Amino acid sequence: MKEPDTKNTTASPLPAGLVRPWEASPFSSNEQRLSVTQWLLTLAIMLLLFVSLPRLWPLIEDFNPDPDYRMPYTLSDDYWLYSQYCQWAAAHSDVMVVGDSVVWGHYVPPDESLSHHLTGLTGKTTQQTFANMGIDGIHPAAMAGLLEYYGQAISGKKVILSFNPLWMTSKKHDLQTDKEFRFNHPRLVPQFTPRIACYTESIPNRLRIVMERRVELLQWSSHLSTAYLDKMDLSTWAMAHPYDSPLGAMPFTLPQPKETTEQHPSWNARGGAAQAFPWVDLETSVQWQFFKRAINTLRDRSNTVFVVIGPFNEHMMTDKSLGQYRLIKAGVETWLQENKVPYSMPAPLPSDLYADASHPLAAGYALLAQQLCDDASFKSVILSPAEPD
Amino acid sequence: MxxxxxxxxxxxxxxxxxxxxxxxxxxxxxxxxxxxxxxxxxxxxxxxxxxxxxxxxxxxxxxxxxxxxxxxxxxxxxxxxxxxxxxxxxxxxxxxxxxxxxxxxxxxxxxxxxxxxxxxxxxxxxxxxxxxxxxxxxxxxxxxxxxxxxxxxxxxxxxxxxxxxxxxxxxxxxxxxxxRRVTPQDMADGLSLFVVGLFKKVALADCLALYVNKIYASPESFQGPALILATVAFAWQIYFDFSGYTDMARGVARAMGFRIMLNFNHPYLATGLGDFWRRWHISLSTWFRDYVYIPLGGSRGGPLFTARNVLLTMVVSGLWHGAAWTFVVWGALHGLGMVVTRALERHPFYRDKCPRLAKQIGVFAFVTFAWIFFRASTWSDACLIVTRIFTSGLSDPACPLLFIALMGGVLIYQFMCDSSLRRYLMTGSVRVSLTVLMLLYVILFSASGGQAFIYNQF
Structure with missing residues (x-):
């Protein structure tokens, strides 16, 4: 390889033997001086590593989801893993069920979630399998980002997209406040435009997030940190485990979720009272704008999108609040009809099948799955053997 | 920025x-x-x-x-x-x-x-x-x-x-x-300097800062081993932080076709305090030499007159670094150290018989001790740290082995640079491999916070 030219390069000729003072200063105290050729070689190696490392990693990391798999709560913000799971689910499942904690099954084990019951119900007839693509705690603004940047594998599939009105129950949930608000999954929301006033991340960090979305190696690095280093960078992890080897912390097997078997009581059994939610207007709702964006992202990838609205816990609302909620539902329905998005609006579940304002209990999921399977639109779009759009 | x-x-x-x-x-x-x-x-x-x-x-x-x-x-x-x-x-x-x-x-x-x-x-x-x-x-x-x-x-x-x-x-x-002429080699040189500086800052300095900050935030909670290790870690942290900044600055300037002077030259391999200041923050020490020490009379008078000038210059240098008495003491300590090593270097035994490594260890120990006053938040903290280093018992310092390995790795590299083994570091394959490793480490494992440079506050 050609070594760097250590002779001085001058802008204008000097008498022989004379060196300009600033050119007499040594290059550096170390030997890390690369020639142009060496830099080109370095960049080529880096490019190779950028492409190959995240792709080779799945060969050594043990990731074998079962049909009821859902992203473990502790790995909720491991978006690289989510993209891997999308690839797996796209190859192994017929229908992707996408949404927040309602789809994920916040109060129930994986074998009681909506996707599990849908698979169970349709298994006897159309033999379709439903993948639980929910993320606990995600909201529409983050969901739109998740699908856009990490859900590319969901393409040409049938997708059930859950619309949870919970995110419109207040200006805070709807990300409309000007005051800083630490919401979930900030790495998935738009970093610059459209501006979210309550999001106050520094510009360097926003730029890093934007880079991470586009560079898979950075996503993979984030995966290592989330999955093995307790969501810390290497130095912070070393501080917490001073005598441990970082390599020892990577067993190449993803942490298994600690699933609860505890039966959660219903909201009214816990003495819950009817609430007057300060609903936001559909027209001005930030989360609704992002939900529409998520639909468009999915449709742009040739997916057949089917929206499930709610069912929100209407028993938990005051009459006035219920009236506002119905207006929102009507508005959502109108938009879906206008844009030819098939949907289902299941009837509210019995009161004691809700754990809180939006999450069904295990029996609630079973009933909801049954309601969907009985829905004509659902049957024709999701259960029919027709090819996707 | x-x-x-x-x-x-x-x-x-x-x-x-x-x-x-x-x-x-x-x-x-x-x-x-x-x-x-x-x-x-x-x-x-x-x-x-x-x-x-x-x-x-x-x-x-x-x-x-x-x-x-x-x-x-x-x-x-x-x-x-x-x-x-x-x-x-x-x-x-x-x-x-x-x-x-x-x-x-x-x-x-x-x-x-x-x-x-x-x-x-x-x-x-x-x-x-x-x-x-x-x-x-x-x-x-x-x-x-x-x-x-x-x-x-x-x-x-x-x-x-x-x-x-x-x-x-x-x-x-x-x-x-x-x-201005910007050649492809200028760009390559700029990139070489920048990558080394970036590695020093985000992979080494910011990493060591975690341990140093923890210990120095409440020195009363730690005993001798932790305080000693934190002080040694700070010695390396400030070196990586400042020389890393300088490398990046010189790299950016180089890519624009400008040549900026060398500011650090393996200061912890110095064999005397004078030698240390010819290797550490060279641009500042030469500034003080030319605009303070020499106008004061330099070494033109007797030994006492020279010692006075050295001390005065170093005290002013300490005050330049920060507006606190701890910086003044730090400067004065260096002044005293320079006076003493100047005297020692006149002695044939020290000059000719004392092993080079012993001198290097001595200088490093002294400089590291002086850093206590530089780093401590207050004068009472500095005194407390010095006292506890010598009087408190032994306890697990909980210093990450990773950090010790990083410091050790750099020390070995510097000794290699300064020895006949240097030729091995000059081969293209070693350079390319080290650059790839540095880049990978920075991209994959460094913290994303972007801590400020220590010397920006001065």
Whole structure:
């Protein structure tokens, strides 16, 4: 390889033997001086590593989801893993069920979630399998980002997209406040435009997030940190485990979720009272704008999108609040009809099948799955053997 | 805006892209001034007024100086102006607190109001650069720059604006006058320097900072081993932090076709305190040598006179670093160390028989001990740390093995650089491999926070 030219390069000729003072200063105290050729070689190696490392990693990391798999709560913000799971689910499942904690099954084990019951119900007839693509705690603004940047594998599939009105129950949930608000999954929301006033991340960090979305190696690095280093960078992890080897912390097997078997009581059994939610207007709702964006992202990838609205816990609302909620539902329905998005609006579940304002209990999921399977639109779009759009 | 943050990347790509287009035109220096002001103003646009003020005053003073027969008077105006800026922004609080202590000691109820001002980033660096230029002009060592844009570019040149090197006018100003040539090798050199600096900062300095900050935040909670390890870690942290900044600054400048002086040269391999200061923050130590030590008389008098000059120079150097008594003590310790090692080096046994490694270990131990006063938040903390190092018991320091391995790895590399093994480091395959490893480490494992550089506060 050609070594760097250590002779001085001058802008204008000097008498022989004379060196300009600033050119007499040594290059550096170390030997890390690369020639142009060496830099080109370095960049080529880096490019190779950028492409190959995240792709080779799945060969050594043990990731074998079962049909009821859902992203473990502790790995909720491991978006690289989510993209891997999308690839797996796209190859192994017929229908992707996408949404927040309602789809994920916040109060129930994986074998009681909506996707599990849908698979169970349709298994006897159309033999379709439903993948639980929910993320606990995600909201529409983050969901739109998740699908856009990490859900590319969901393409040409049938997708059930859950619309949870919970995110419109207040200006805070709807990300409309000007005051800083630490919401979930900030790495998935738009970093610059459209501006979210309550999001106050520094510009360097926003730029890093934007880079991470586009560079898979950075996503993979984030995966290592989330999955093995307790969501810390290497130095912070070393501080917490001073005598441990970082390599020892990577067993190449993803942490298994600690699933609860505890039966959660219903909201009214816990003495819950009817609430007057300060609903936001559909027209001005930030989360609704992002939900529409998520639909468009999915449709742009040739997916057949089917929206499930709610069912929100209407028993938990005051009459006035219920009236506002119905207006929102009507508005959502109108938009879906206008844009030819098939949907289902299941009837509210019995009161004691809700754990809180939006999450069904295990029996609630079973009933909801049954309601969907009985829905004509659902049957024709999701259960029919027709090819996707 | 710091070199190691993501904000710098788009800034530099735009600044550099345009620069490459205009570098041979008459707009090159104007573009440098514009991007330098954006770079500096990014942190706080209000402080652009200070650098603009400093630039204009010194430009005007120089114009008056060359025409006037009272050159010394005009030089004094500039020096007083520079010292006023430093005093107002940097030492105001220190002076006020000390006056209030004195007033309180004599039983007075009166107290001066505490000035609540932020120290503009890099103030000490560009004030010293400008001051050195005026003194050189006064001495006739350099010619006055008549072009205001070129003068402003010299003062505000963004790669070295925030933390030096404090480049001399004789070196830097002519480079703004010459037609600029940027060769592919300049770009490669710039990248080489930048990557090493980035690695030093984000992979080494910021990593060690975690341990140092934890221990120094509450030294009363830790015992000897942890305090010793934290102090050694700080010795390396500040070296990686500052030399990392310098490498990046020199790399950015190099990519733009500028040659900036070397500021660090393996200081922890020094065999004496004088040698240490010829390797550590070279631009500052030579500045003090030329503009403080030599004017004080240097070594032209007897040993006592020389010792006085060394001590005075080092105390002023300590005060330059920070407005606190801990910095004064740190400077004084170095002054004393220099006087002692100068005396030792005159002794044939020490000079010829004492093993080089023993000298290096001795200097490192002394410098590391002095860092306690530099790093401690207060004088009482510094005393507490020194006391506890020698009197407290032994306990698990919980210093990550990873950090010790990193420090050890760099030390081995430096010893190799300084020995006959150097030839192995010079092979292309070693260079490329090390660069790939550094880049991978920075991308995959470094913290994303982007901690500020230690020397920016000076």
């Amino acid at each position: 710091h070199f190691h943050t993501w904000t710098f990347l788009p800034f530099f790509l735009i600044a550099y892209g345009v620069y490459l287009g205009v570098r041979t035109s008459r707009f090159a220096n104007l573009w440098i001034v514009i991007v330098s002001y954006v770079f500096y103003g990014w942190w706080n646009p209000l402080y652009l007024a200070i650098i603009a003020y400093s630039t204009l005053i010194d430009y005007a003073v120089l114009a008056c100086m060359v025409k006037s027969s009272r050159k010394k008077m005009w030089l004094s105006v500039s020096i007083v102006n520079g010292l006023f800026l430093l005093g107002f922004f940097k030492y105001g609080l220190f002076v006020t607190e000390n006056i209030n202590h004195l007033l309180s000691a004599v039983g007075s109820d009166y107290a001066l109001a505490r000035p609540e001002r932020l120290l503009p980033l890099g103030l000490s660096f560009y004030v010293f650069k400008s001051m050195g230029y005026l003194i050189d002009c006064y001495r006739g060592h350099v010619a006055r720059e008549t072009n205001l844009i070129r003068h402003a570019a010299f003062v505000s040149f963004f790669p070295i604006l925030l933390a030096g090197p404090i480049e001399r006018a004789a070196n830097l100003l002519p480079q703004f006058r010459d037609p």
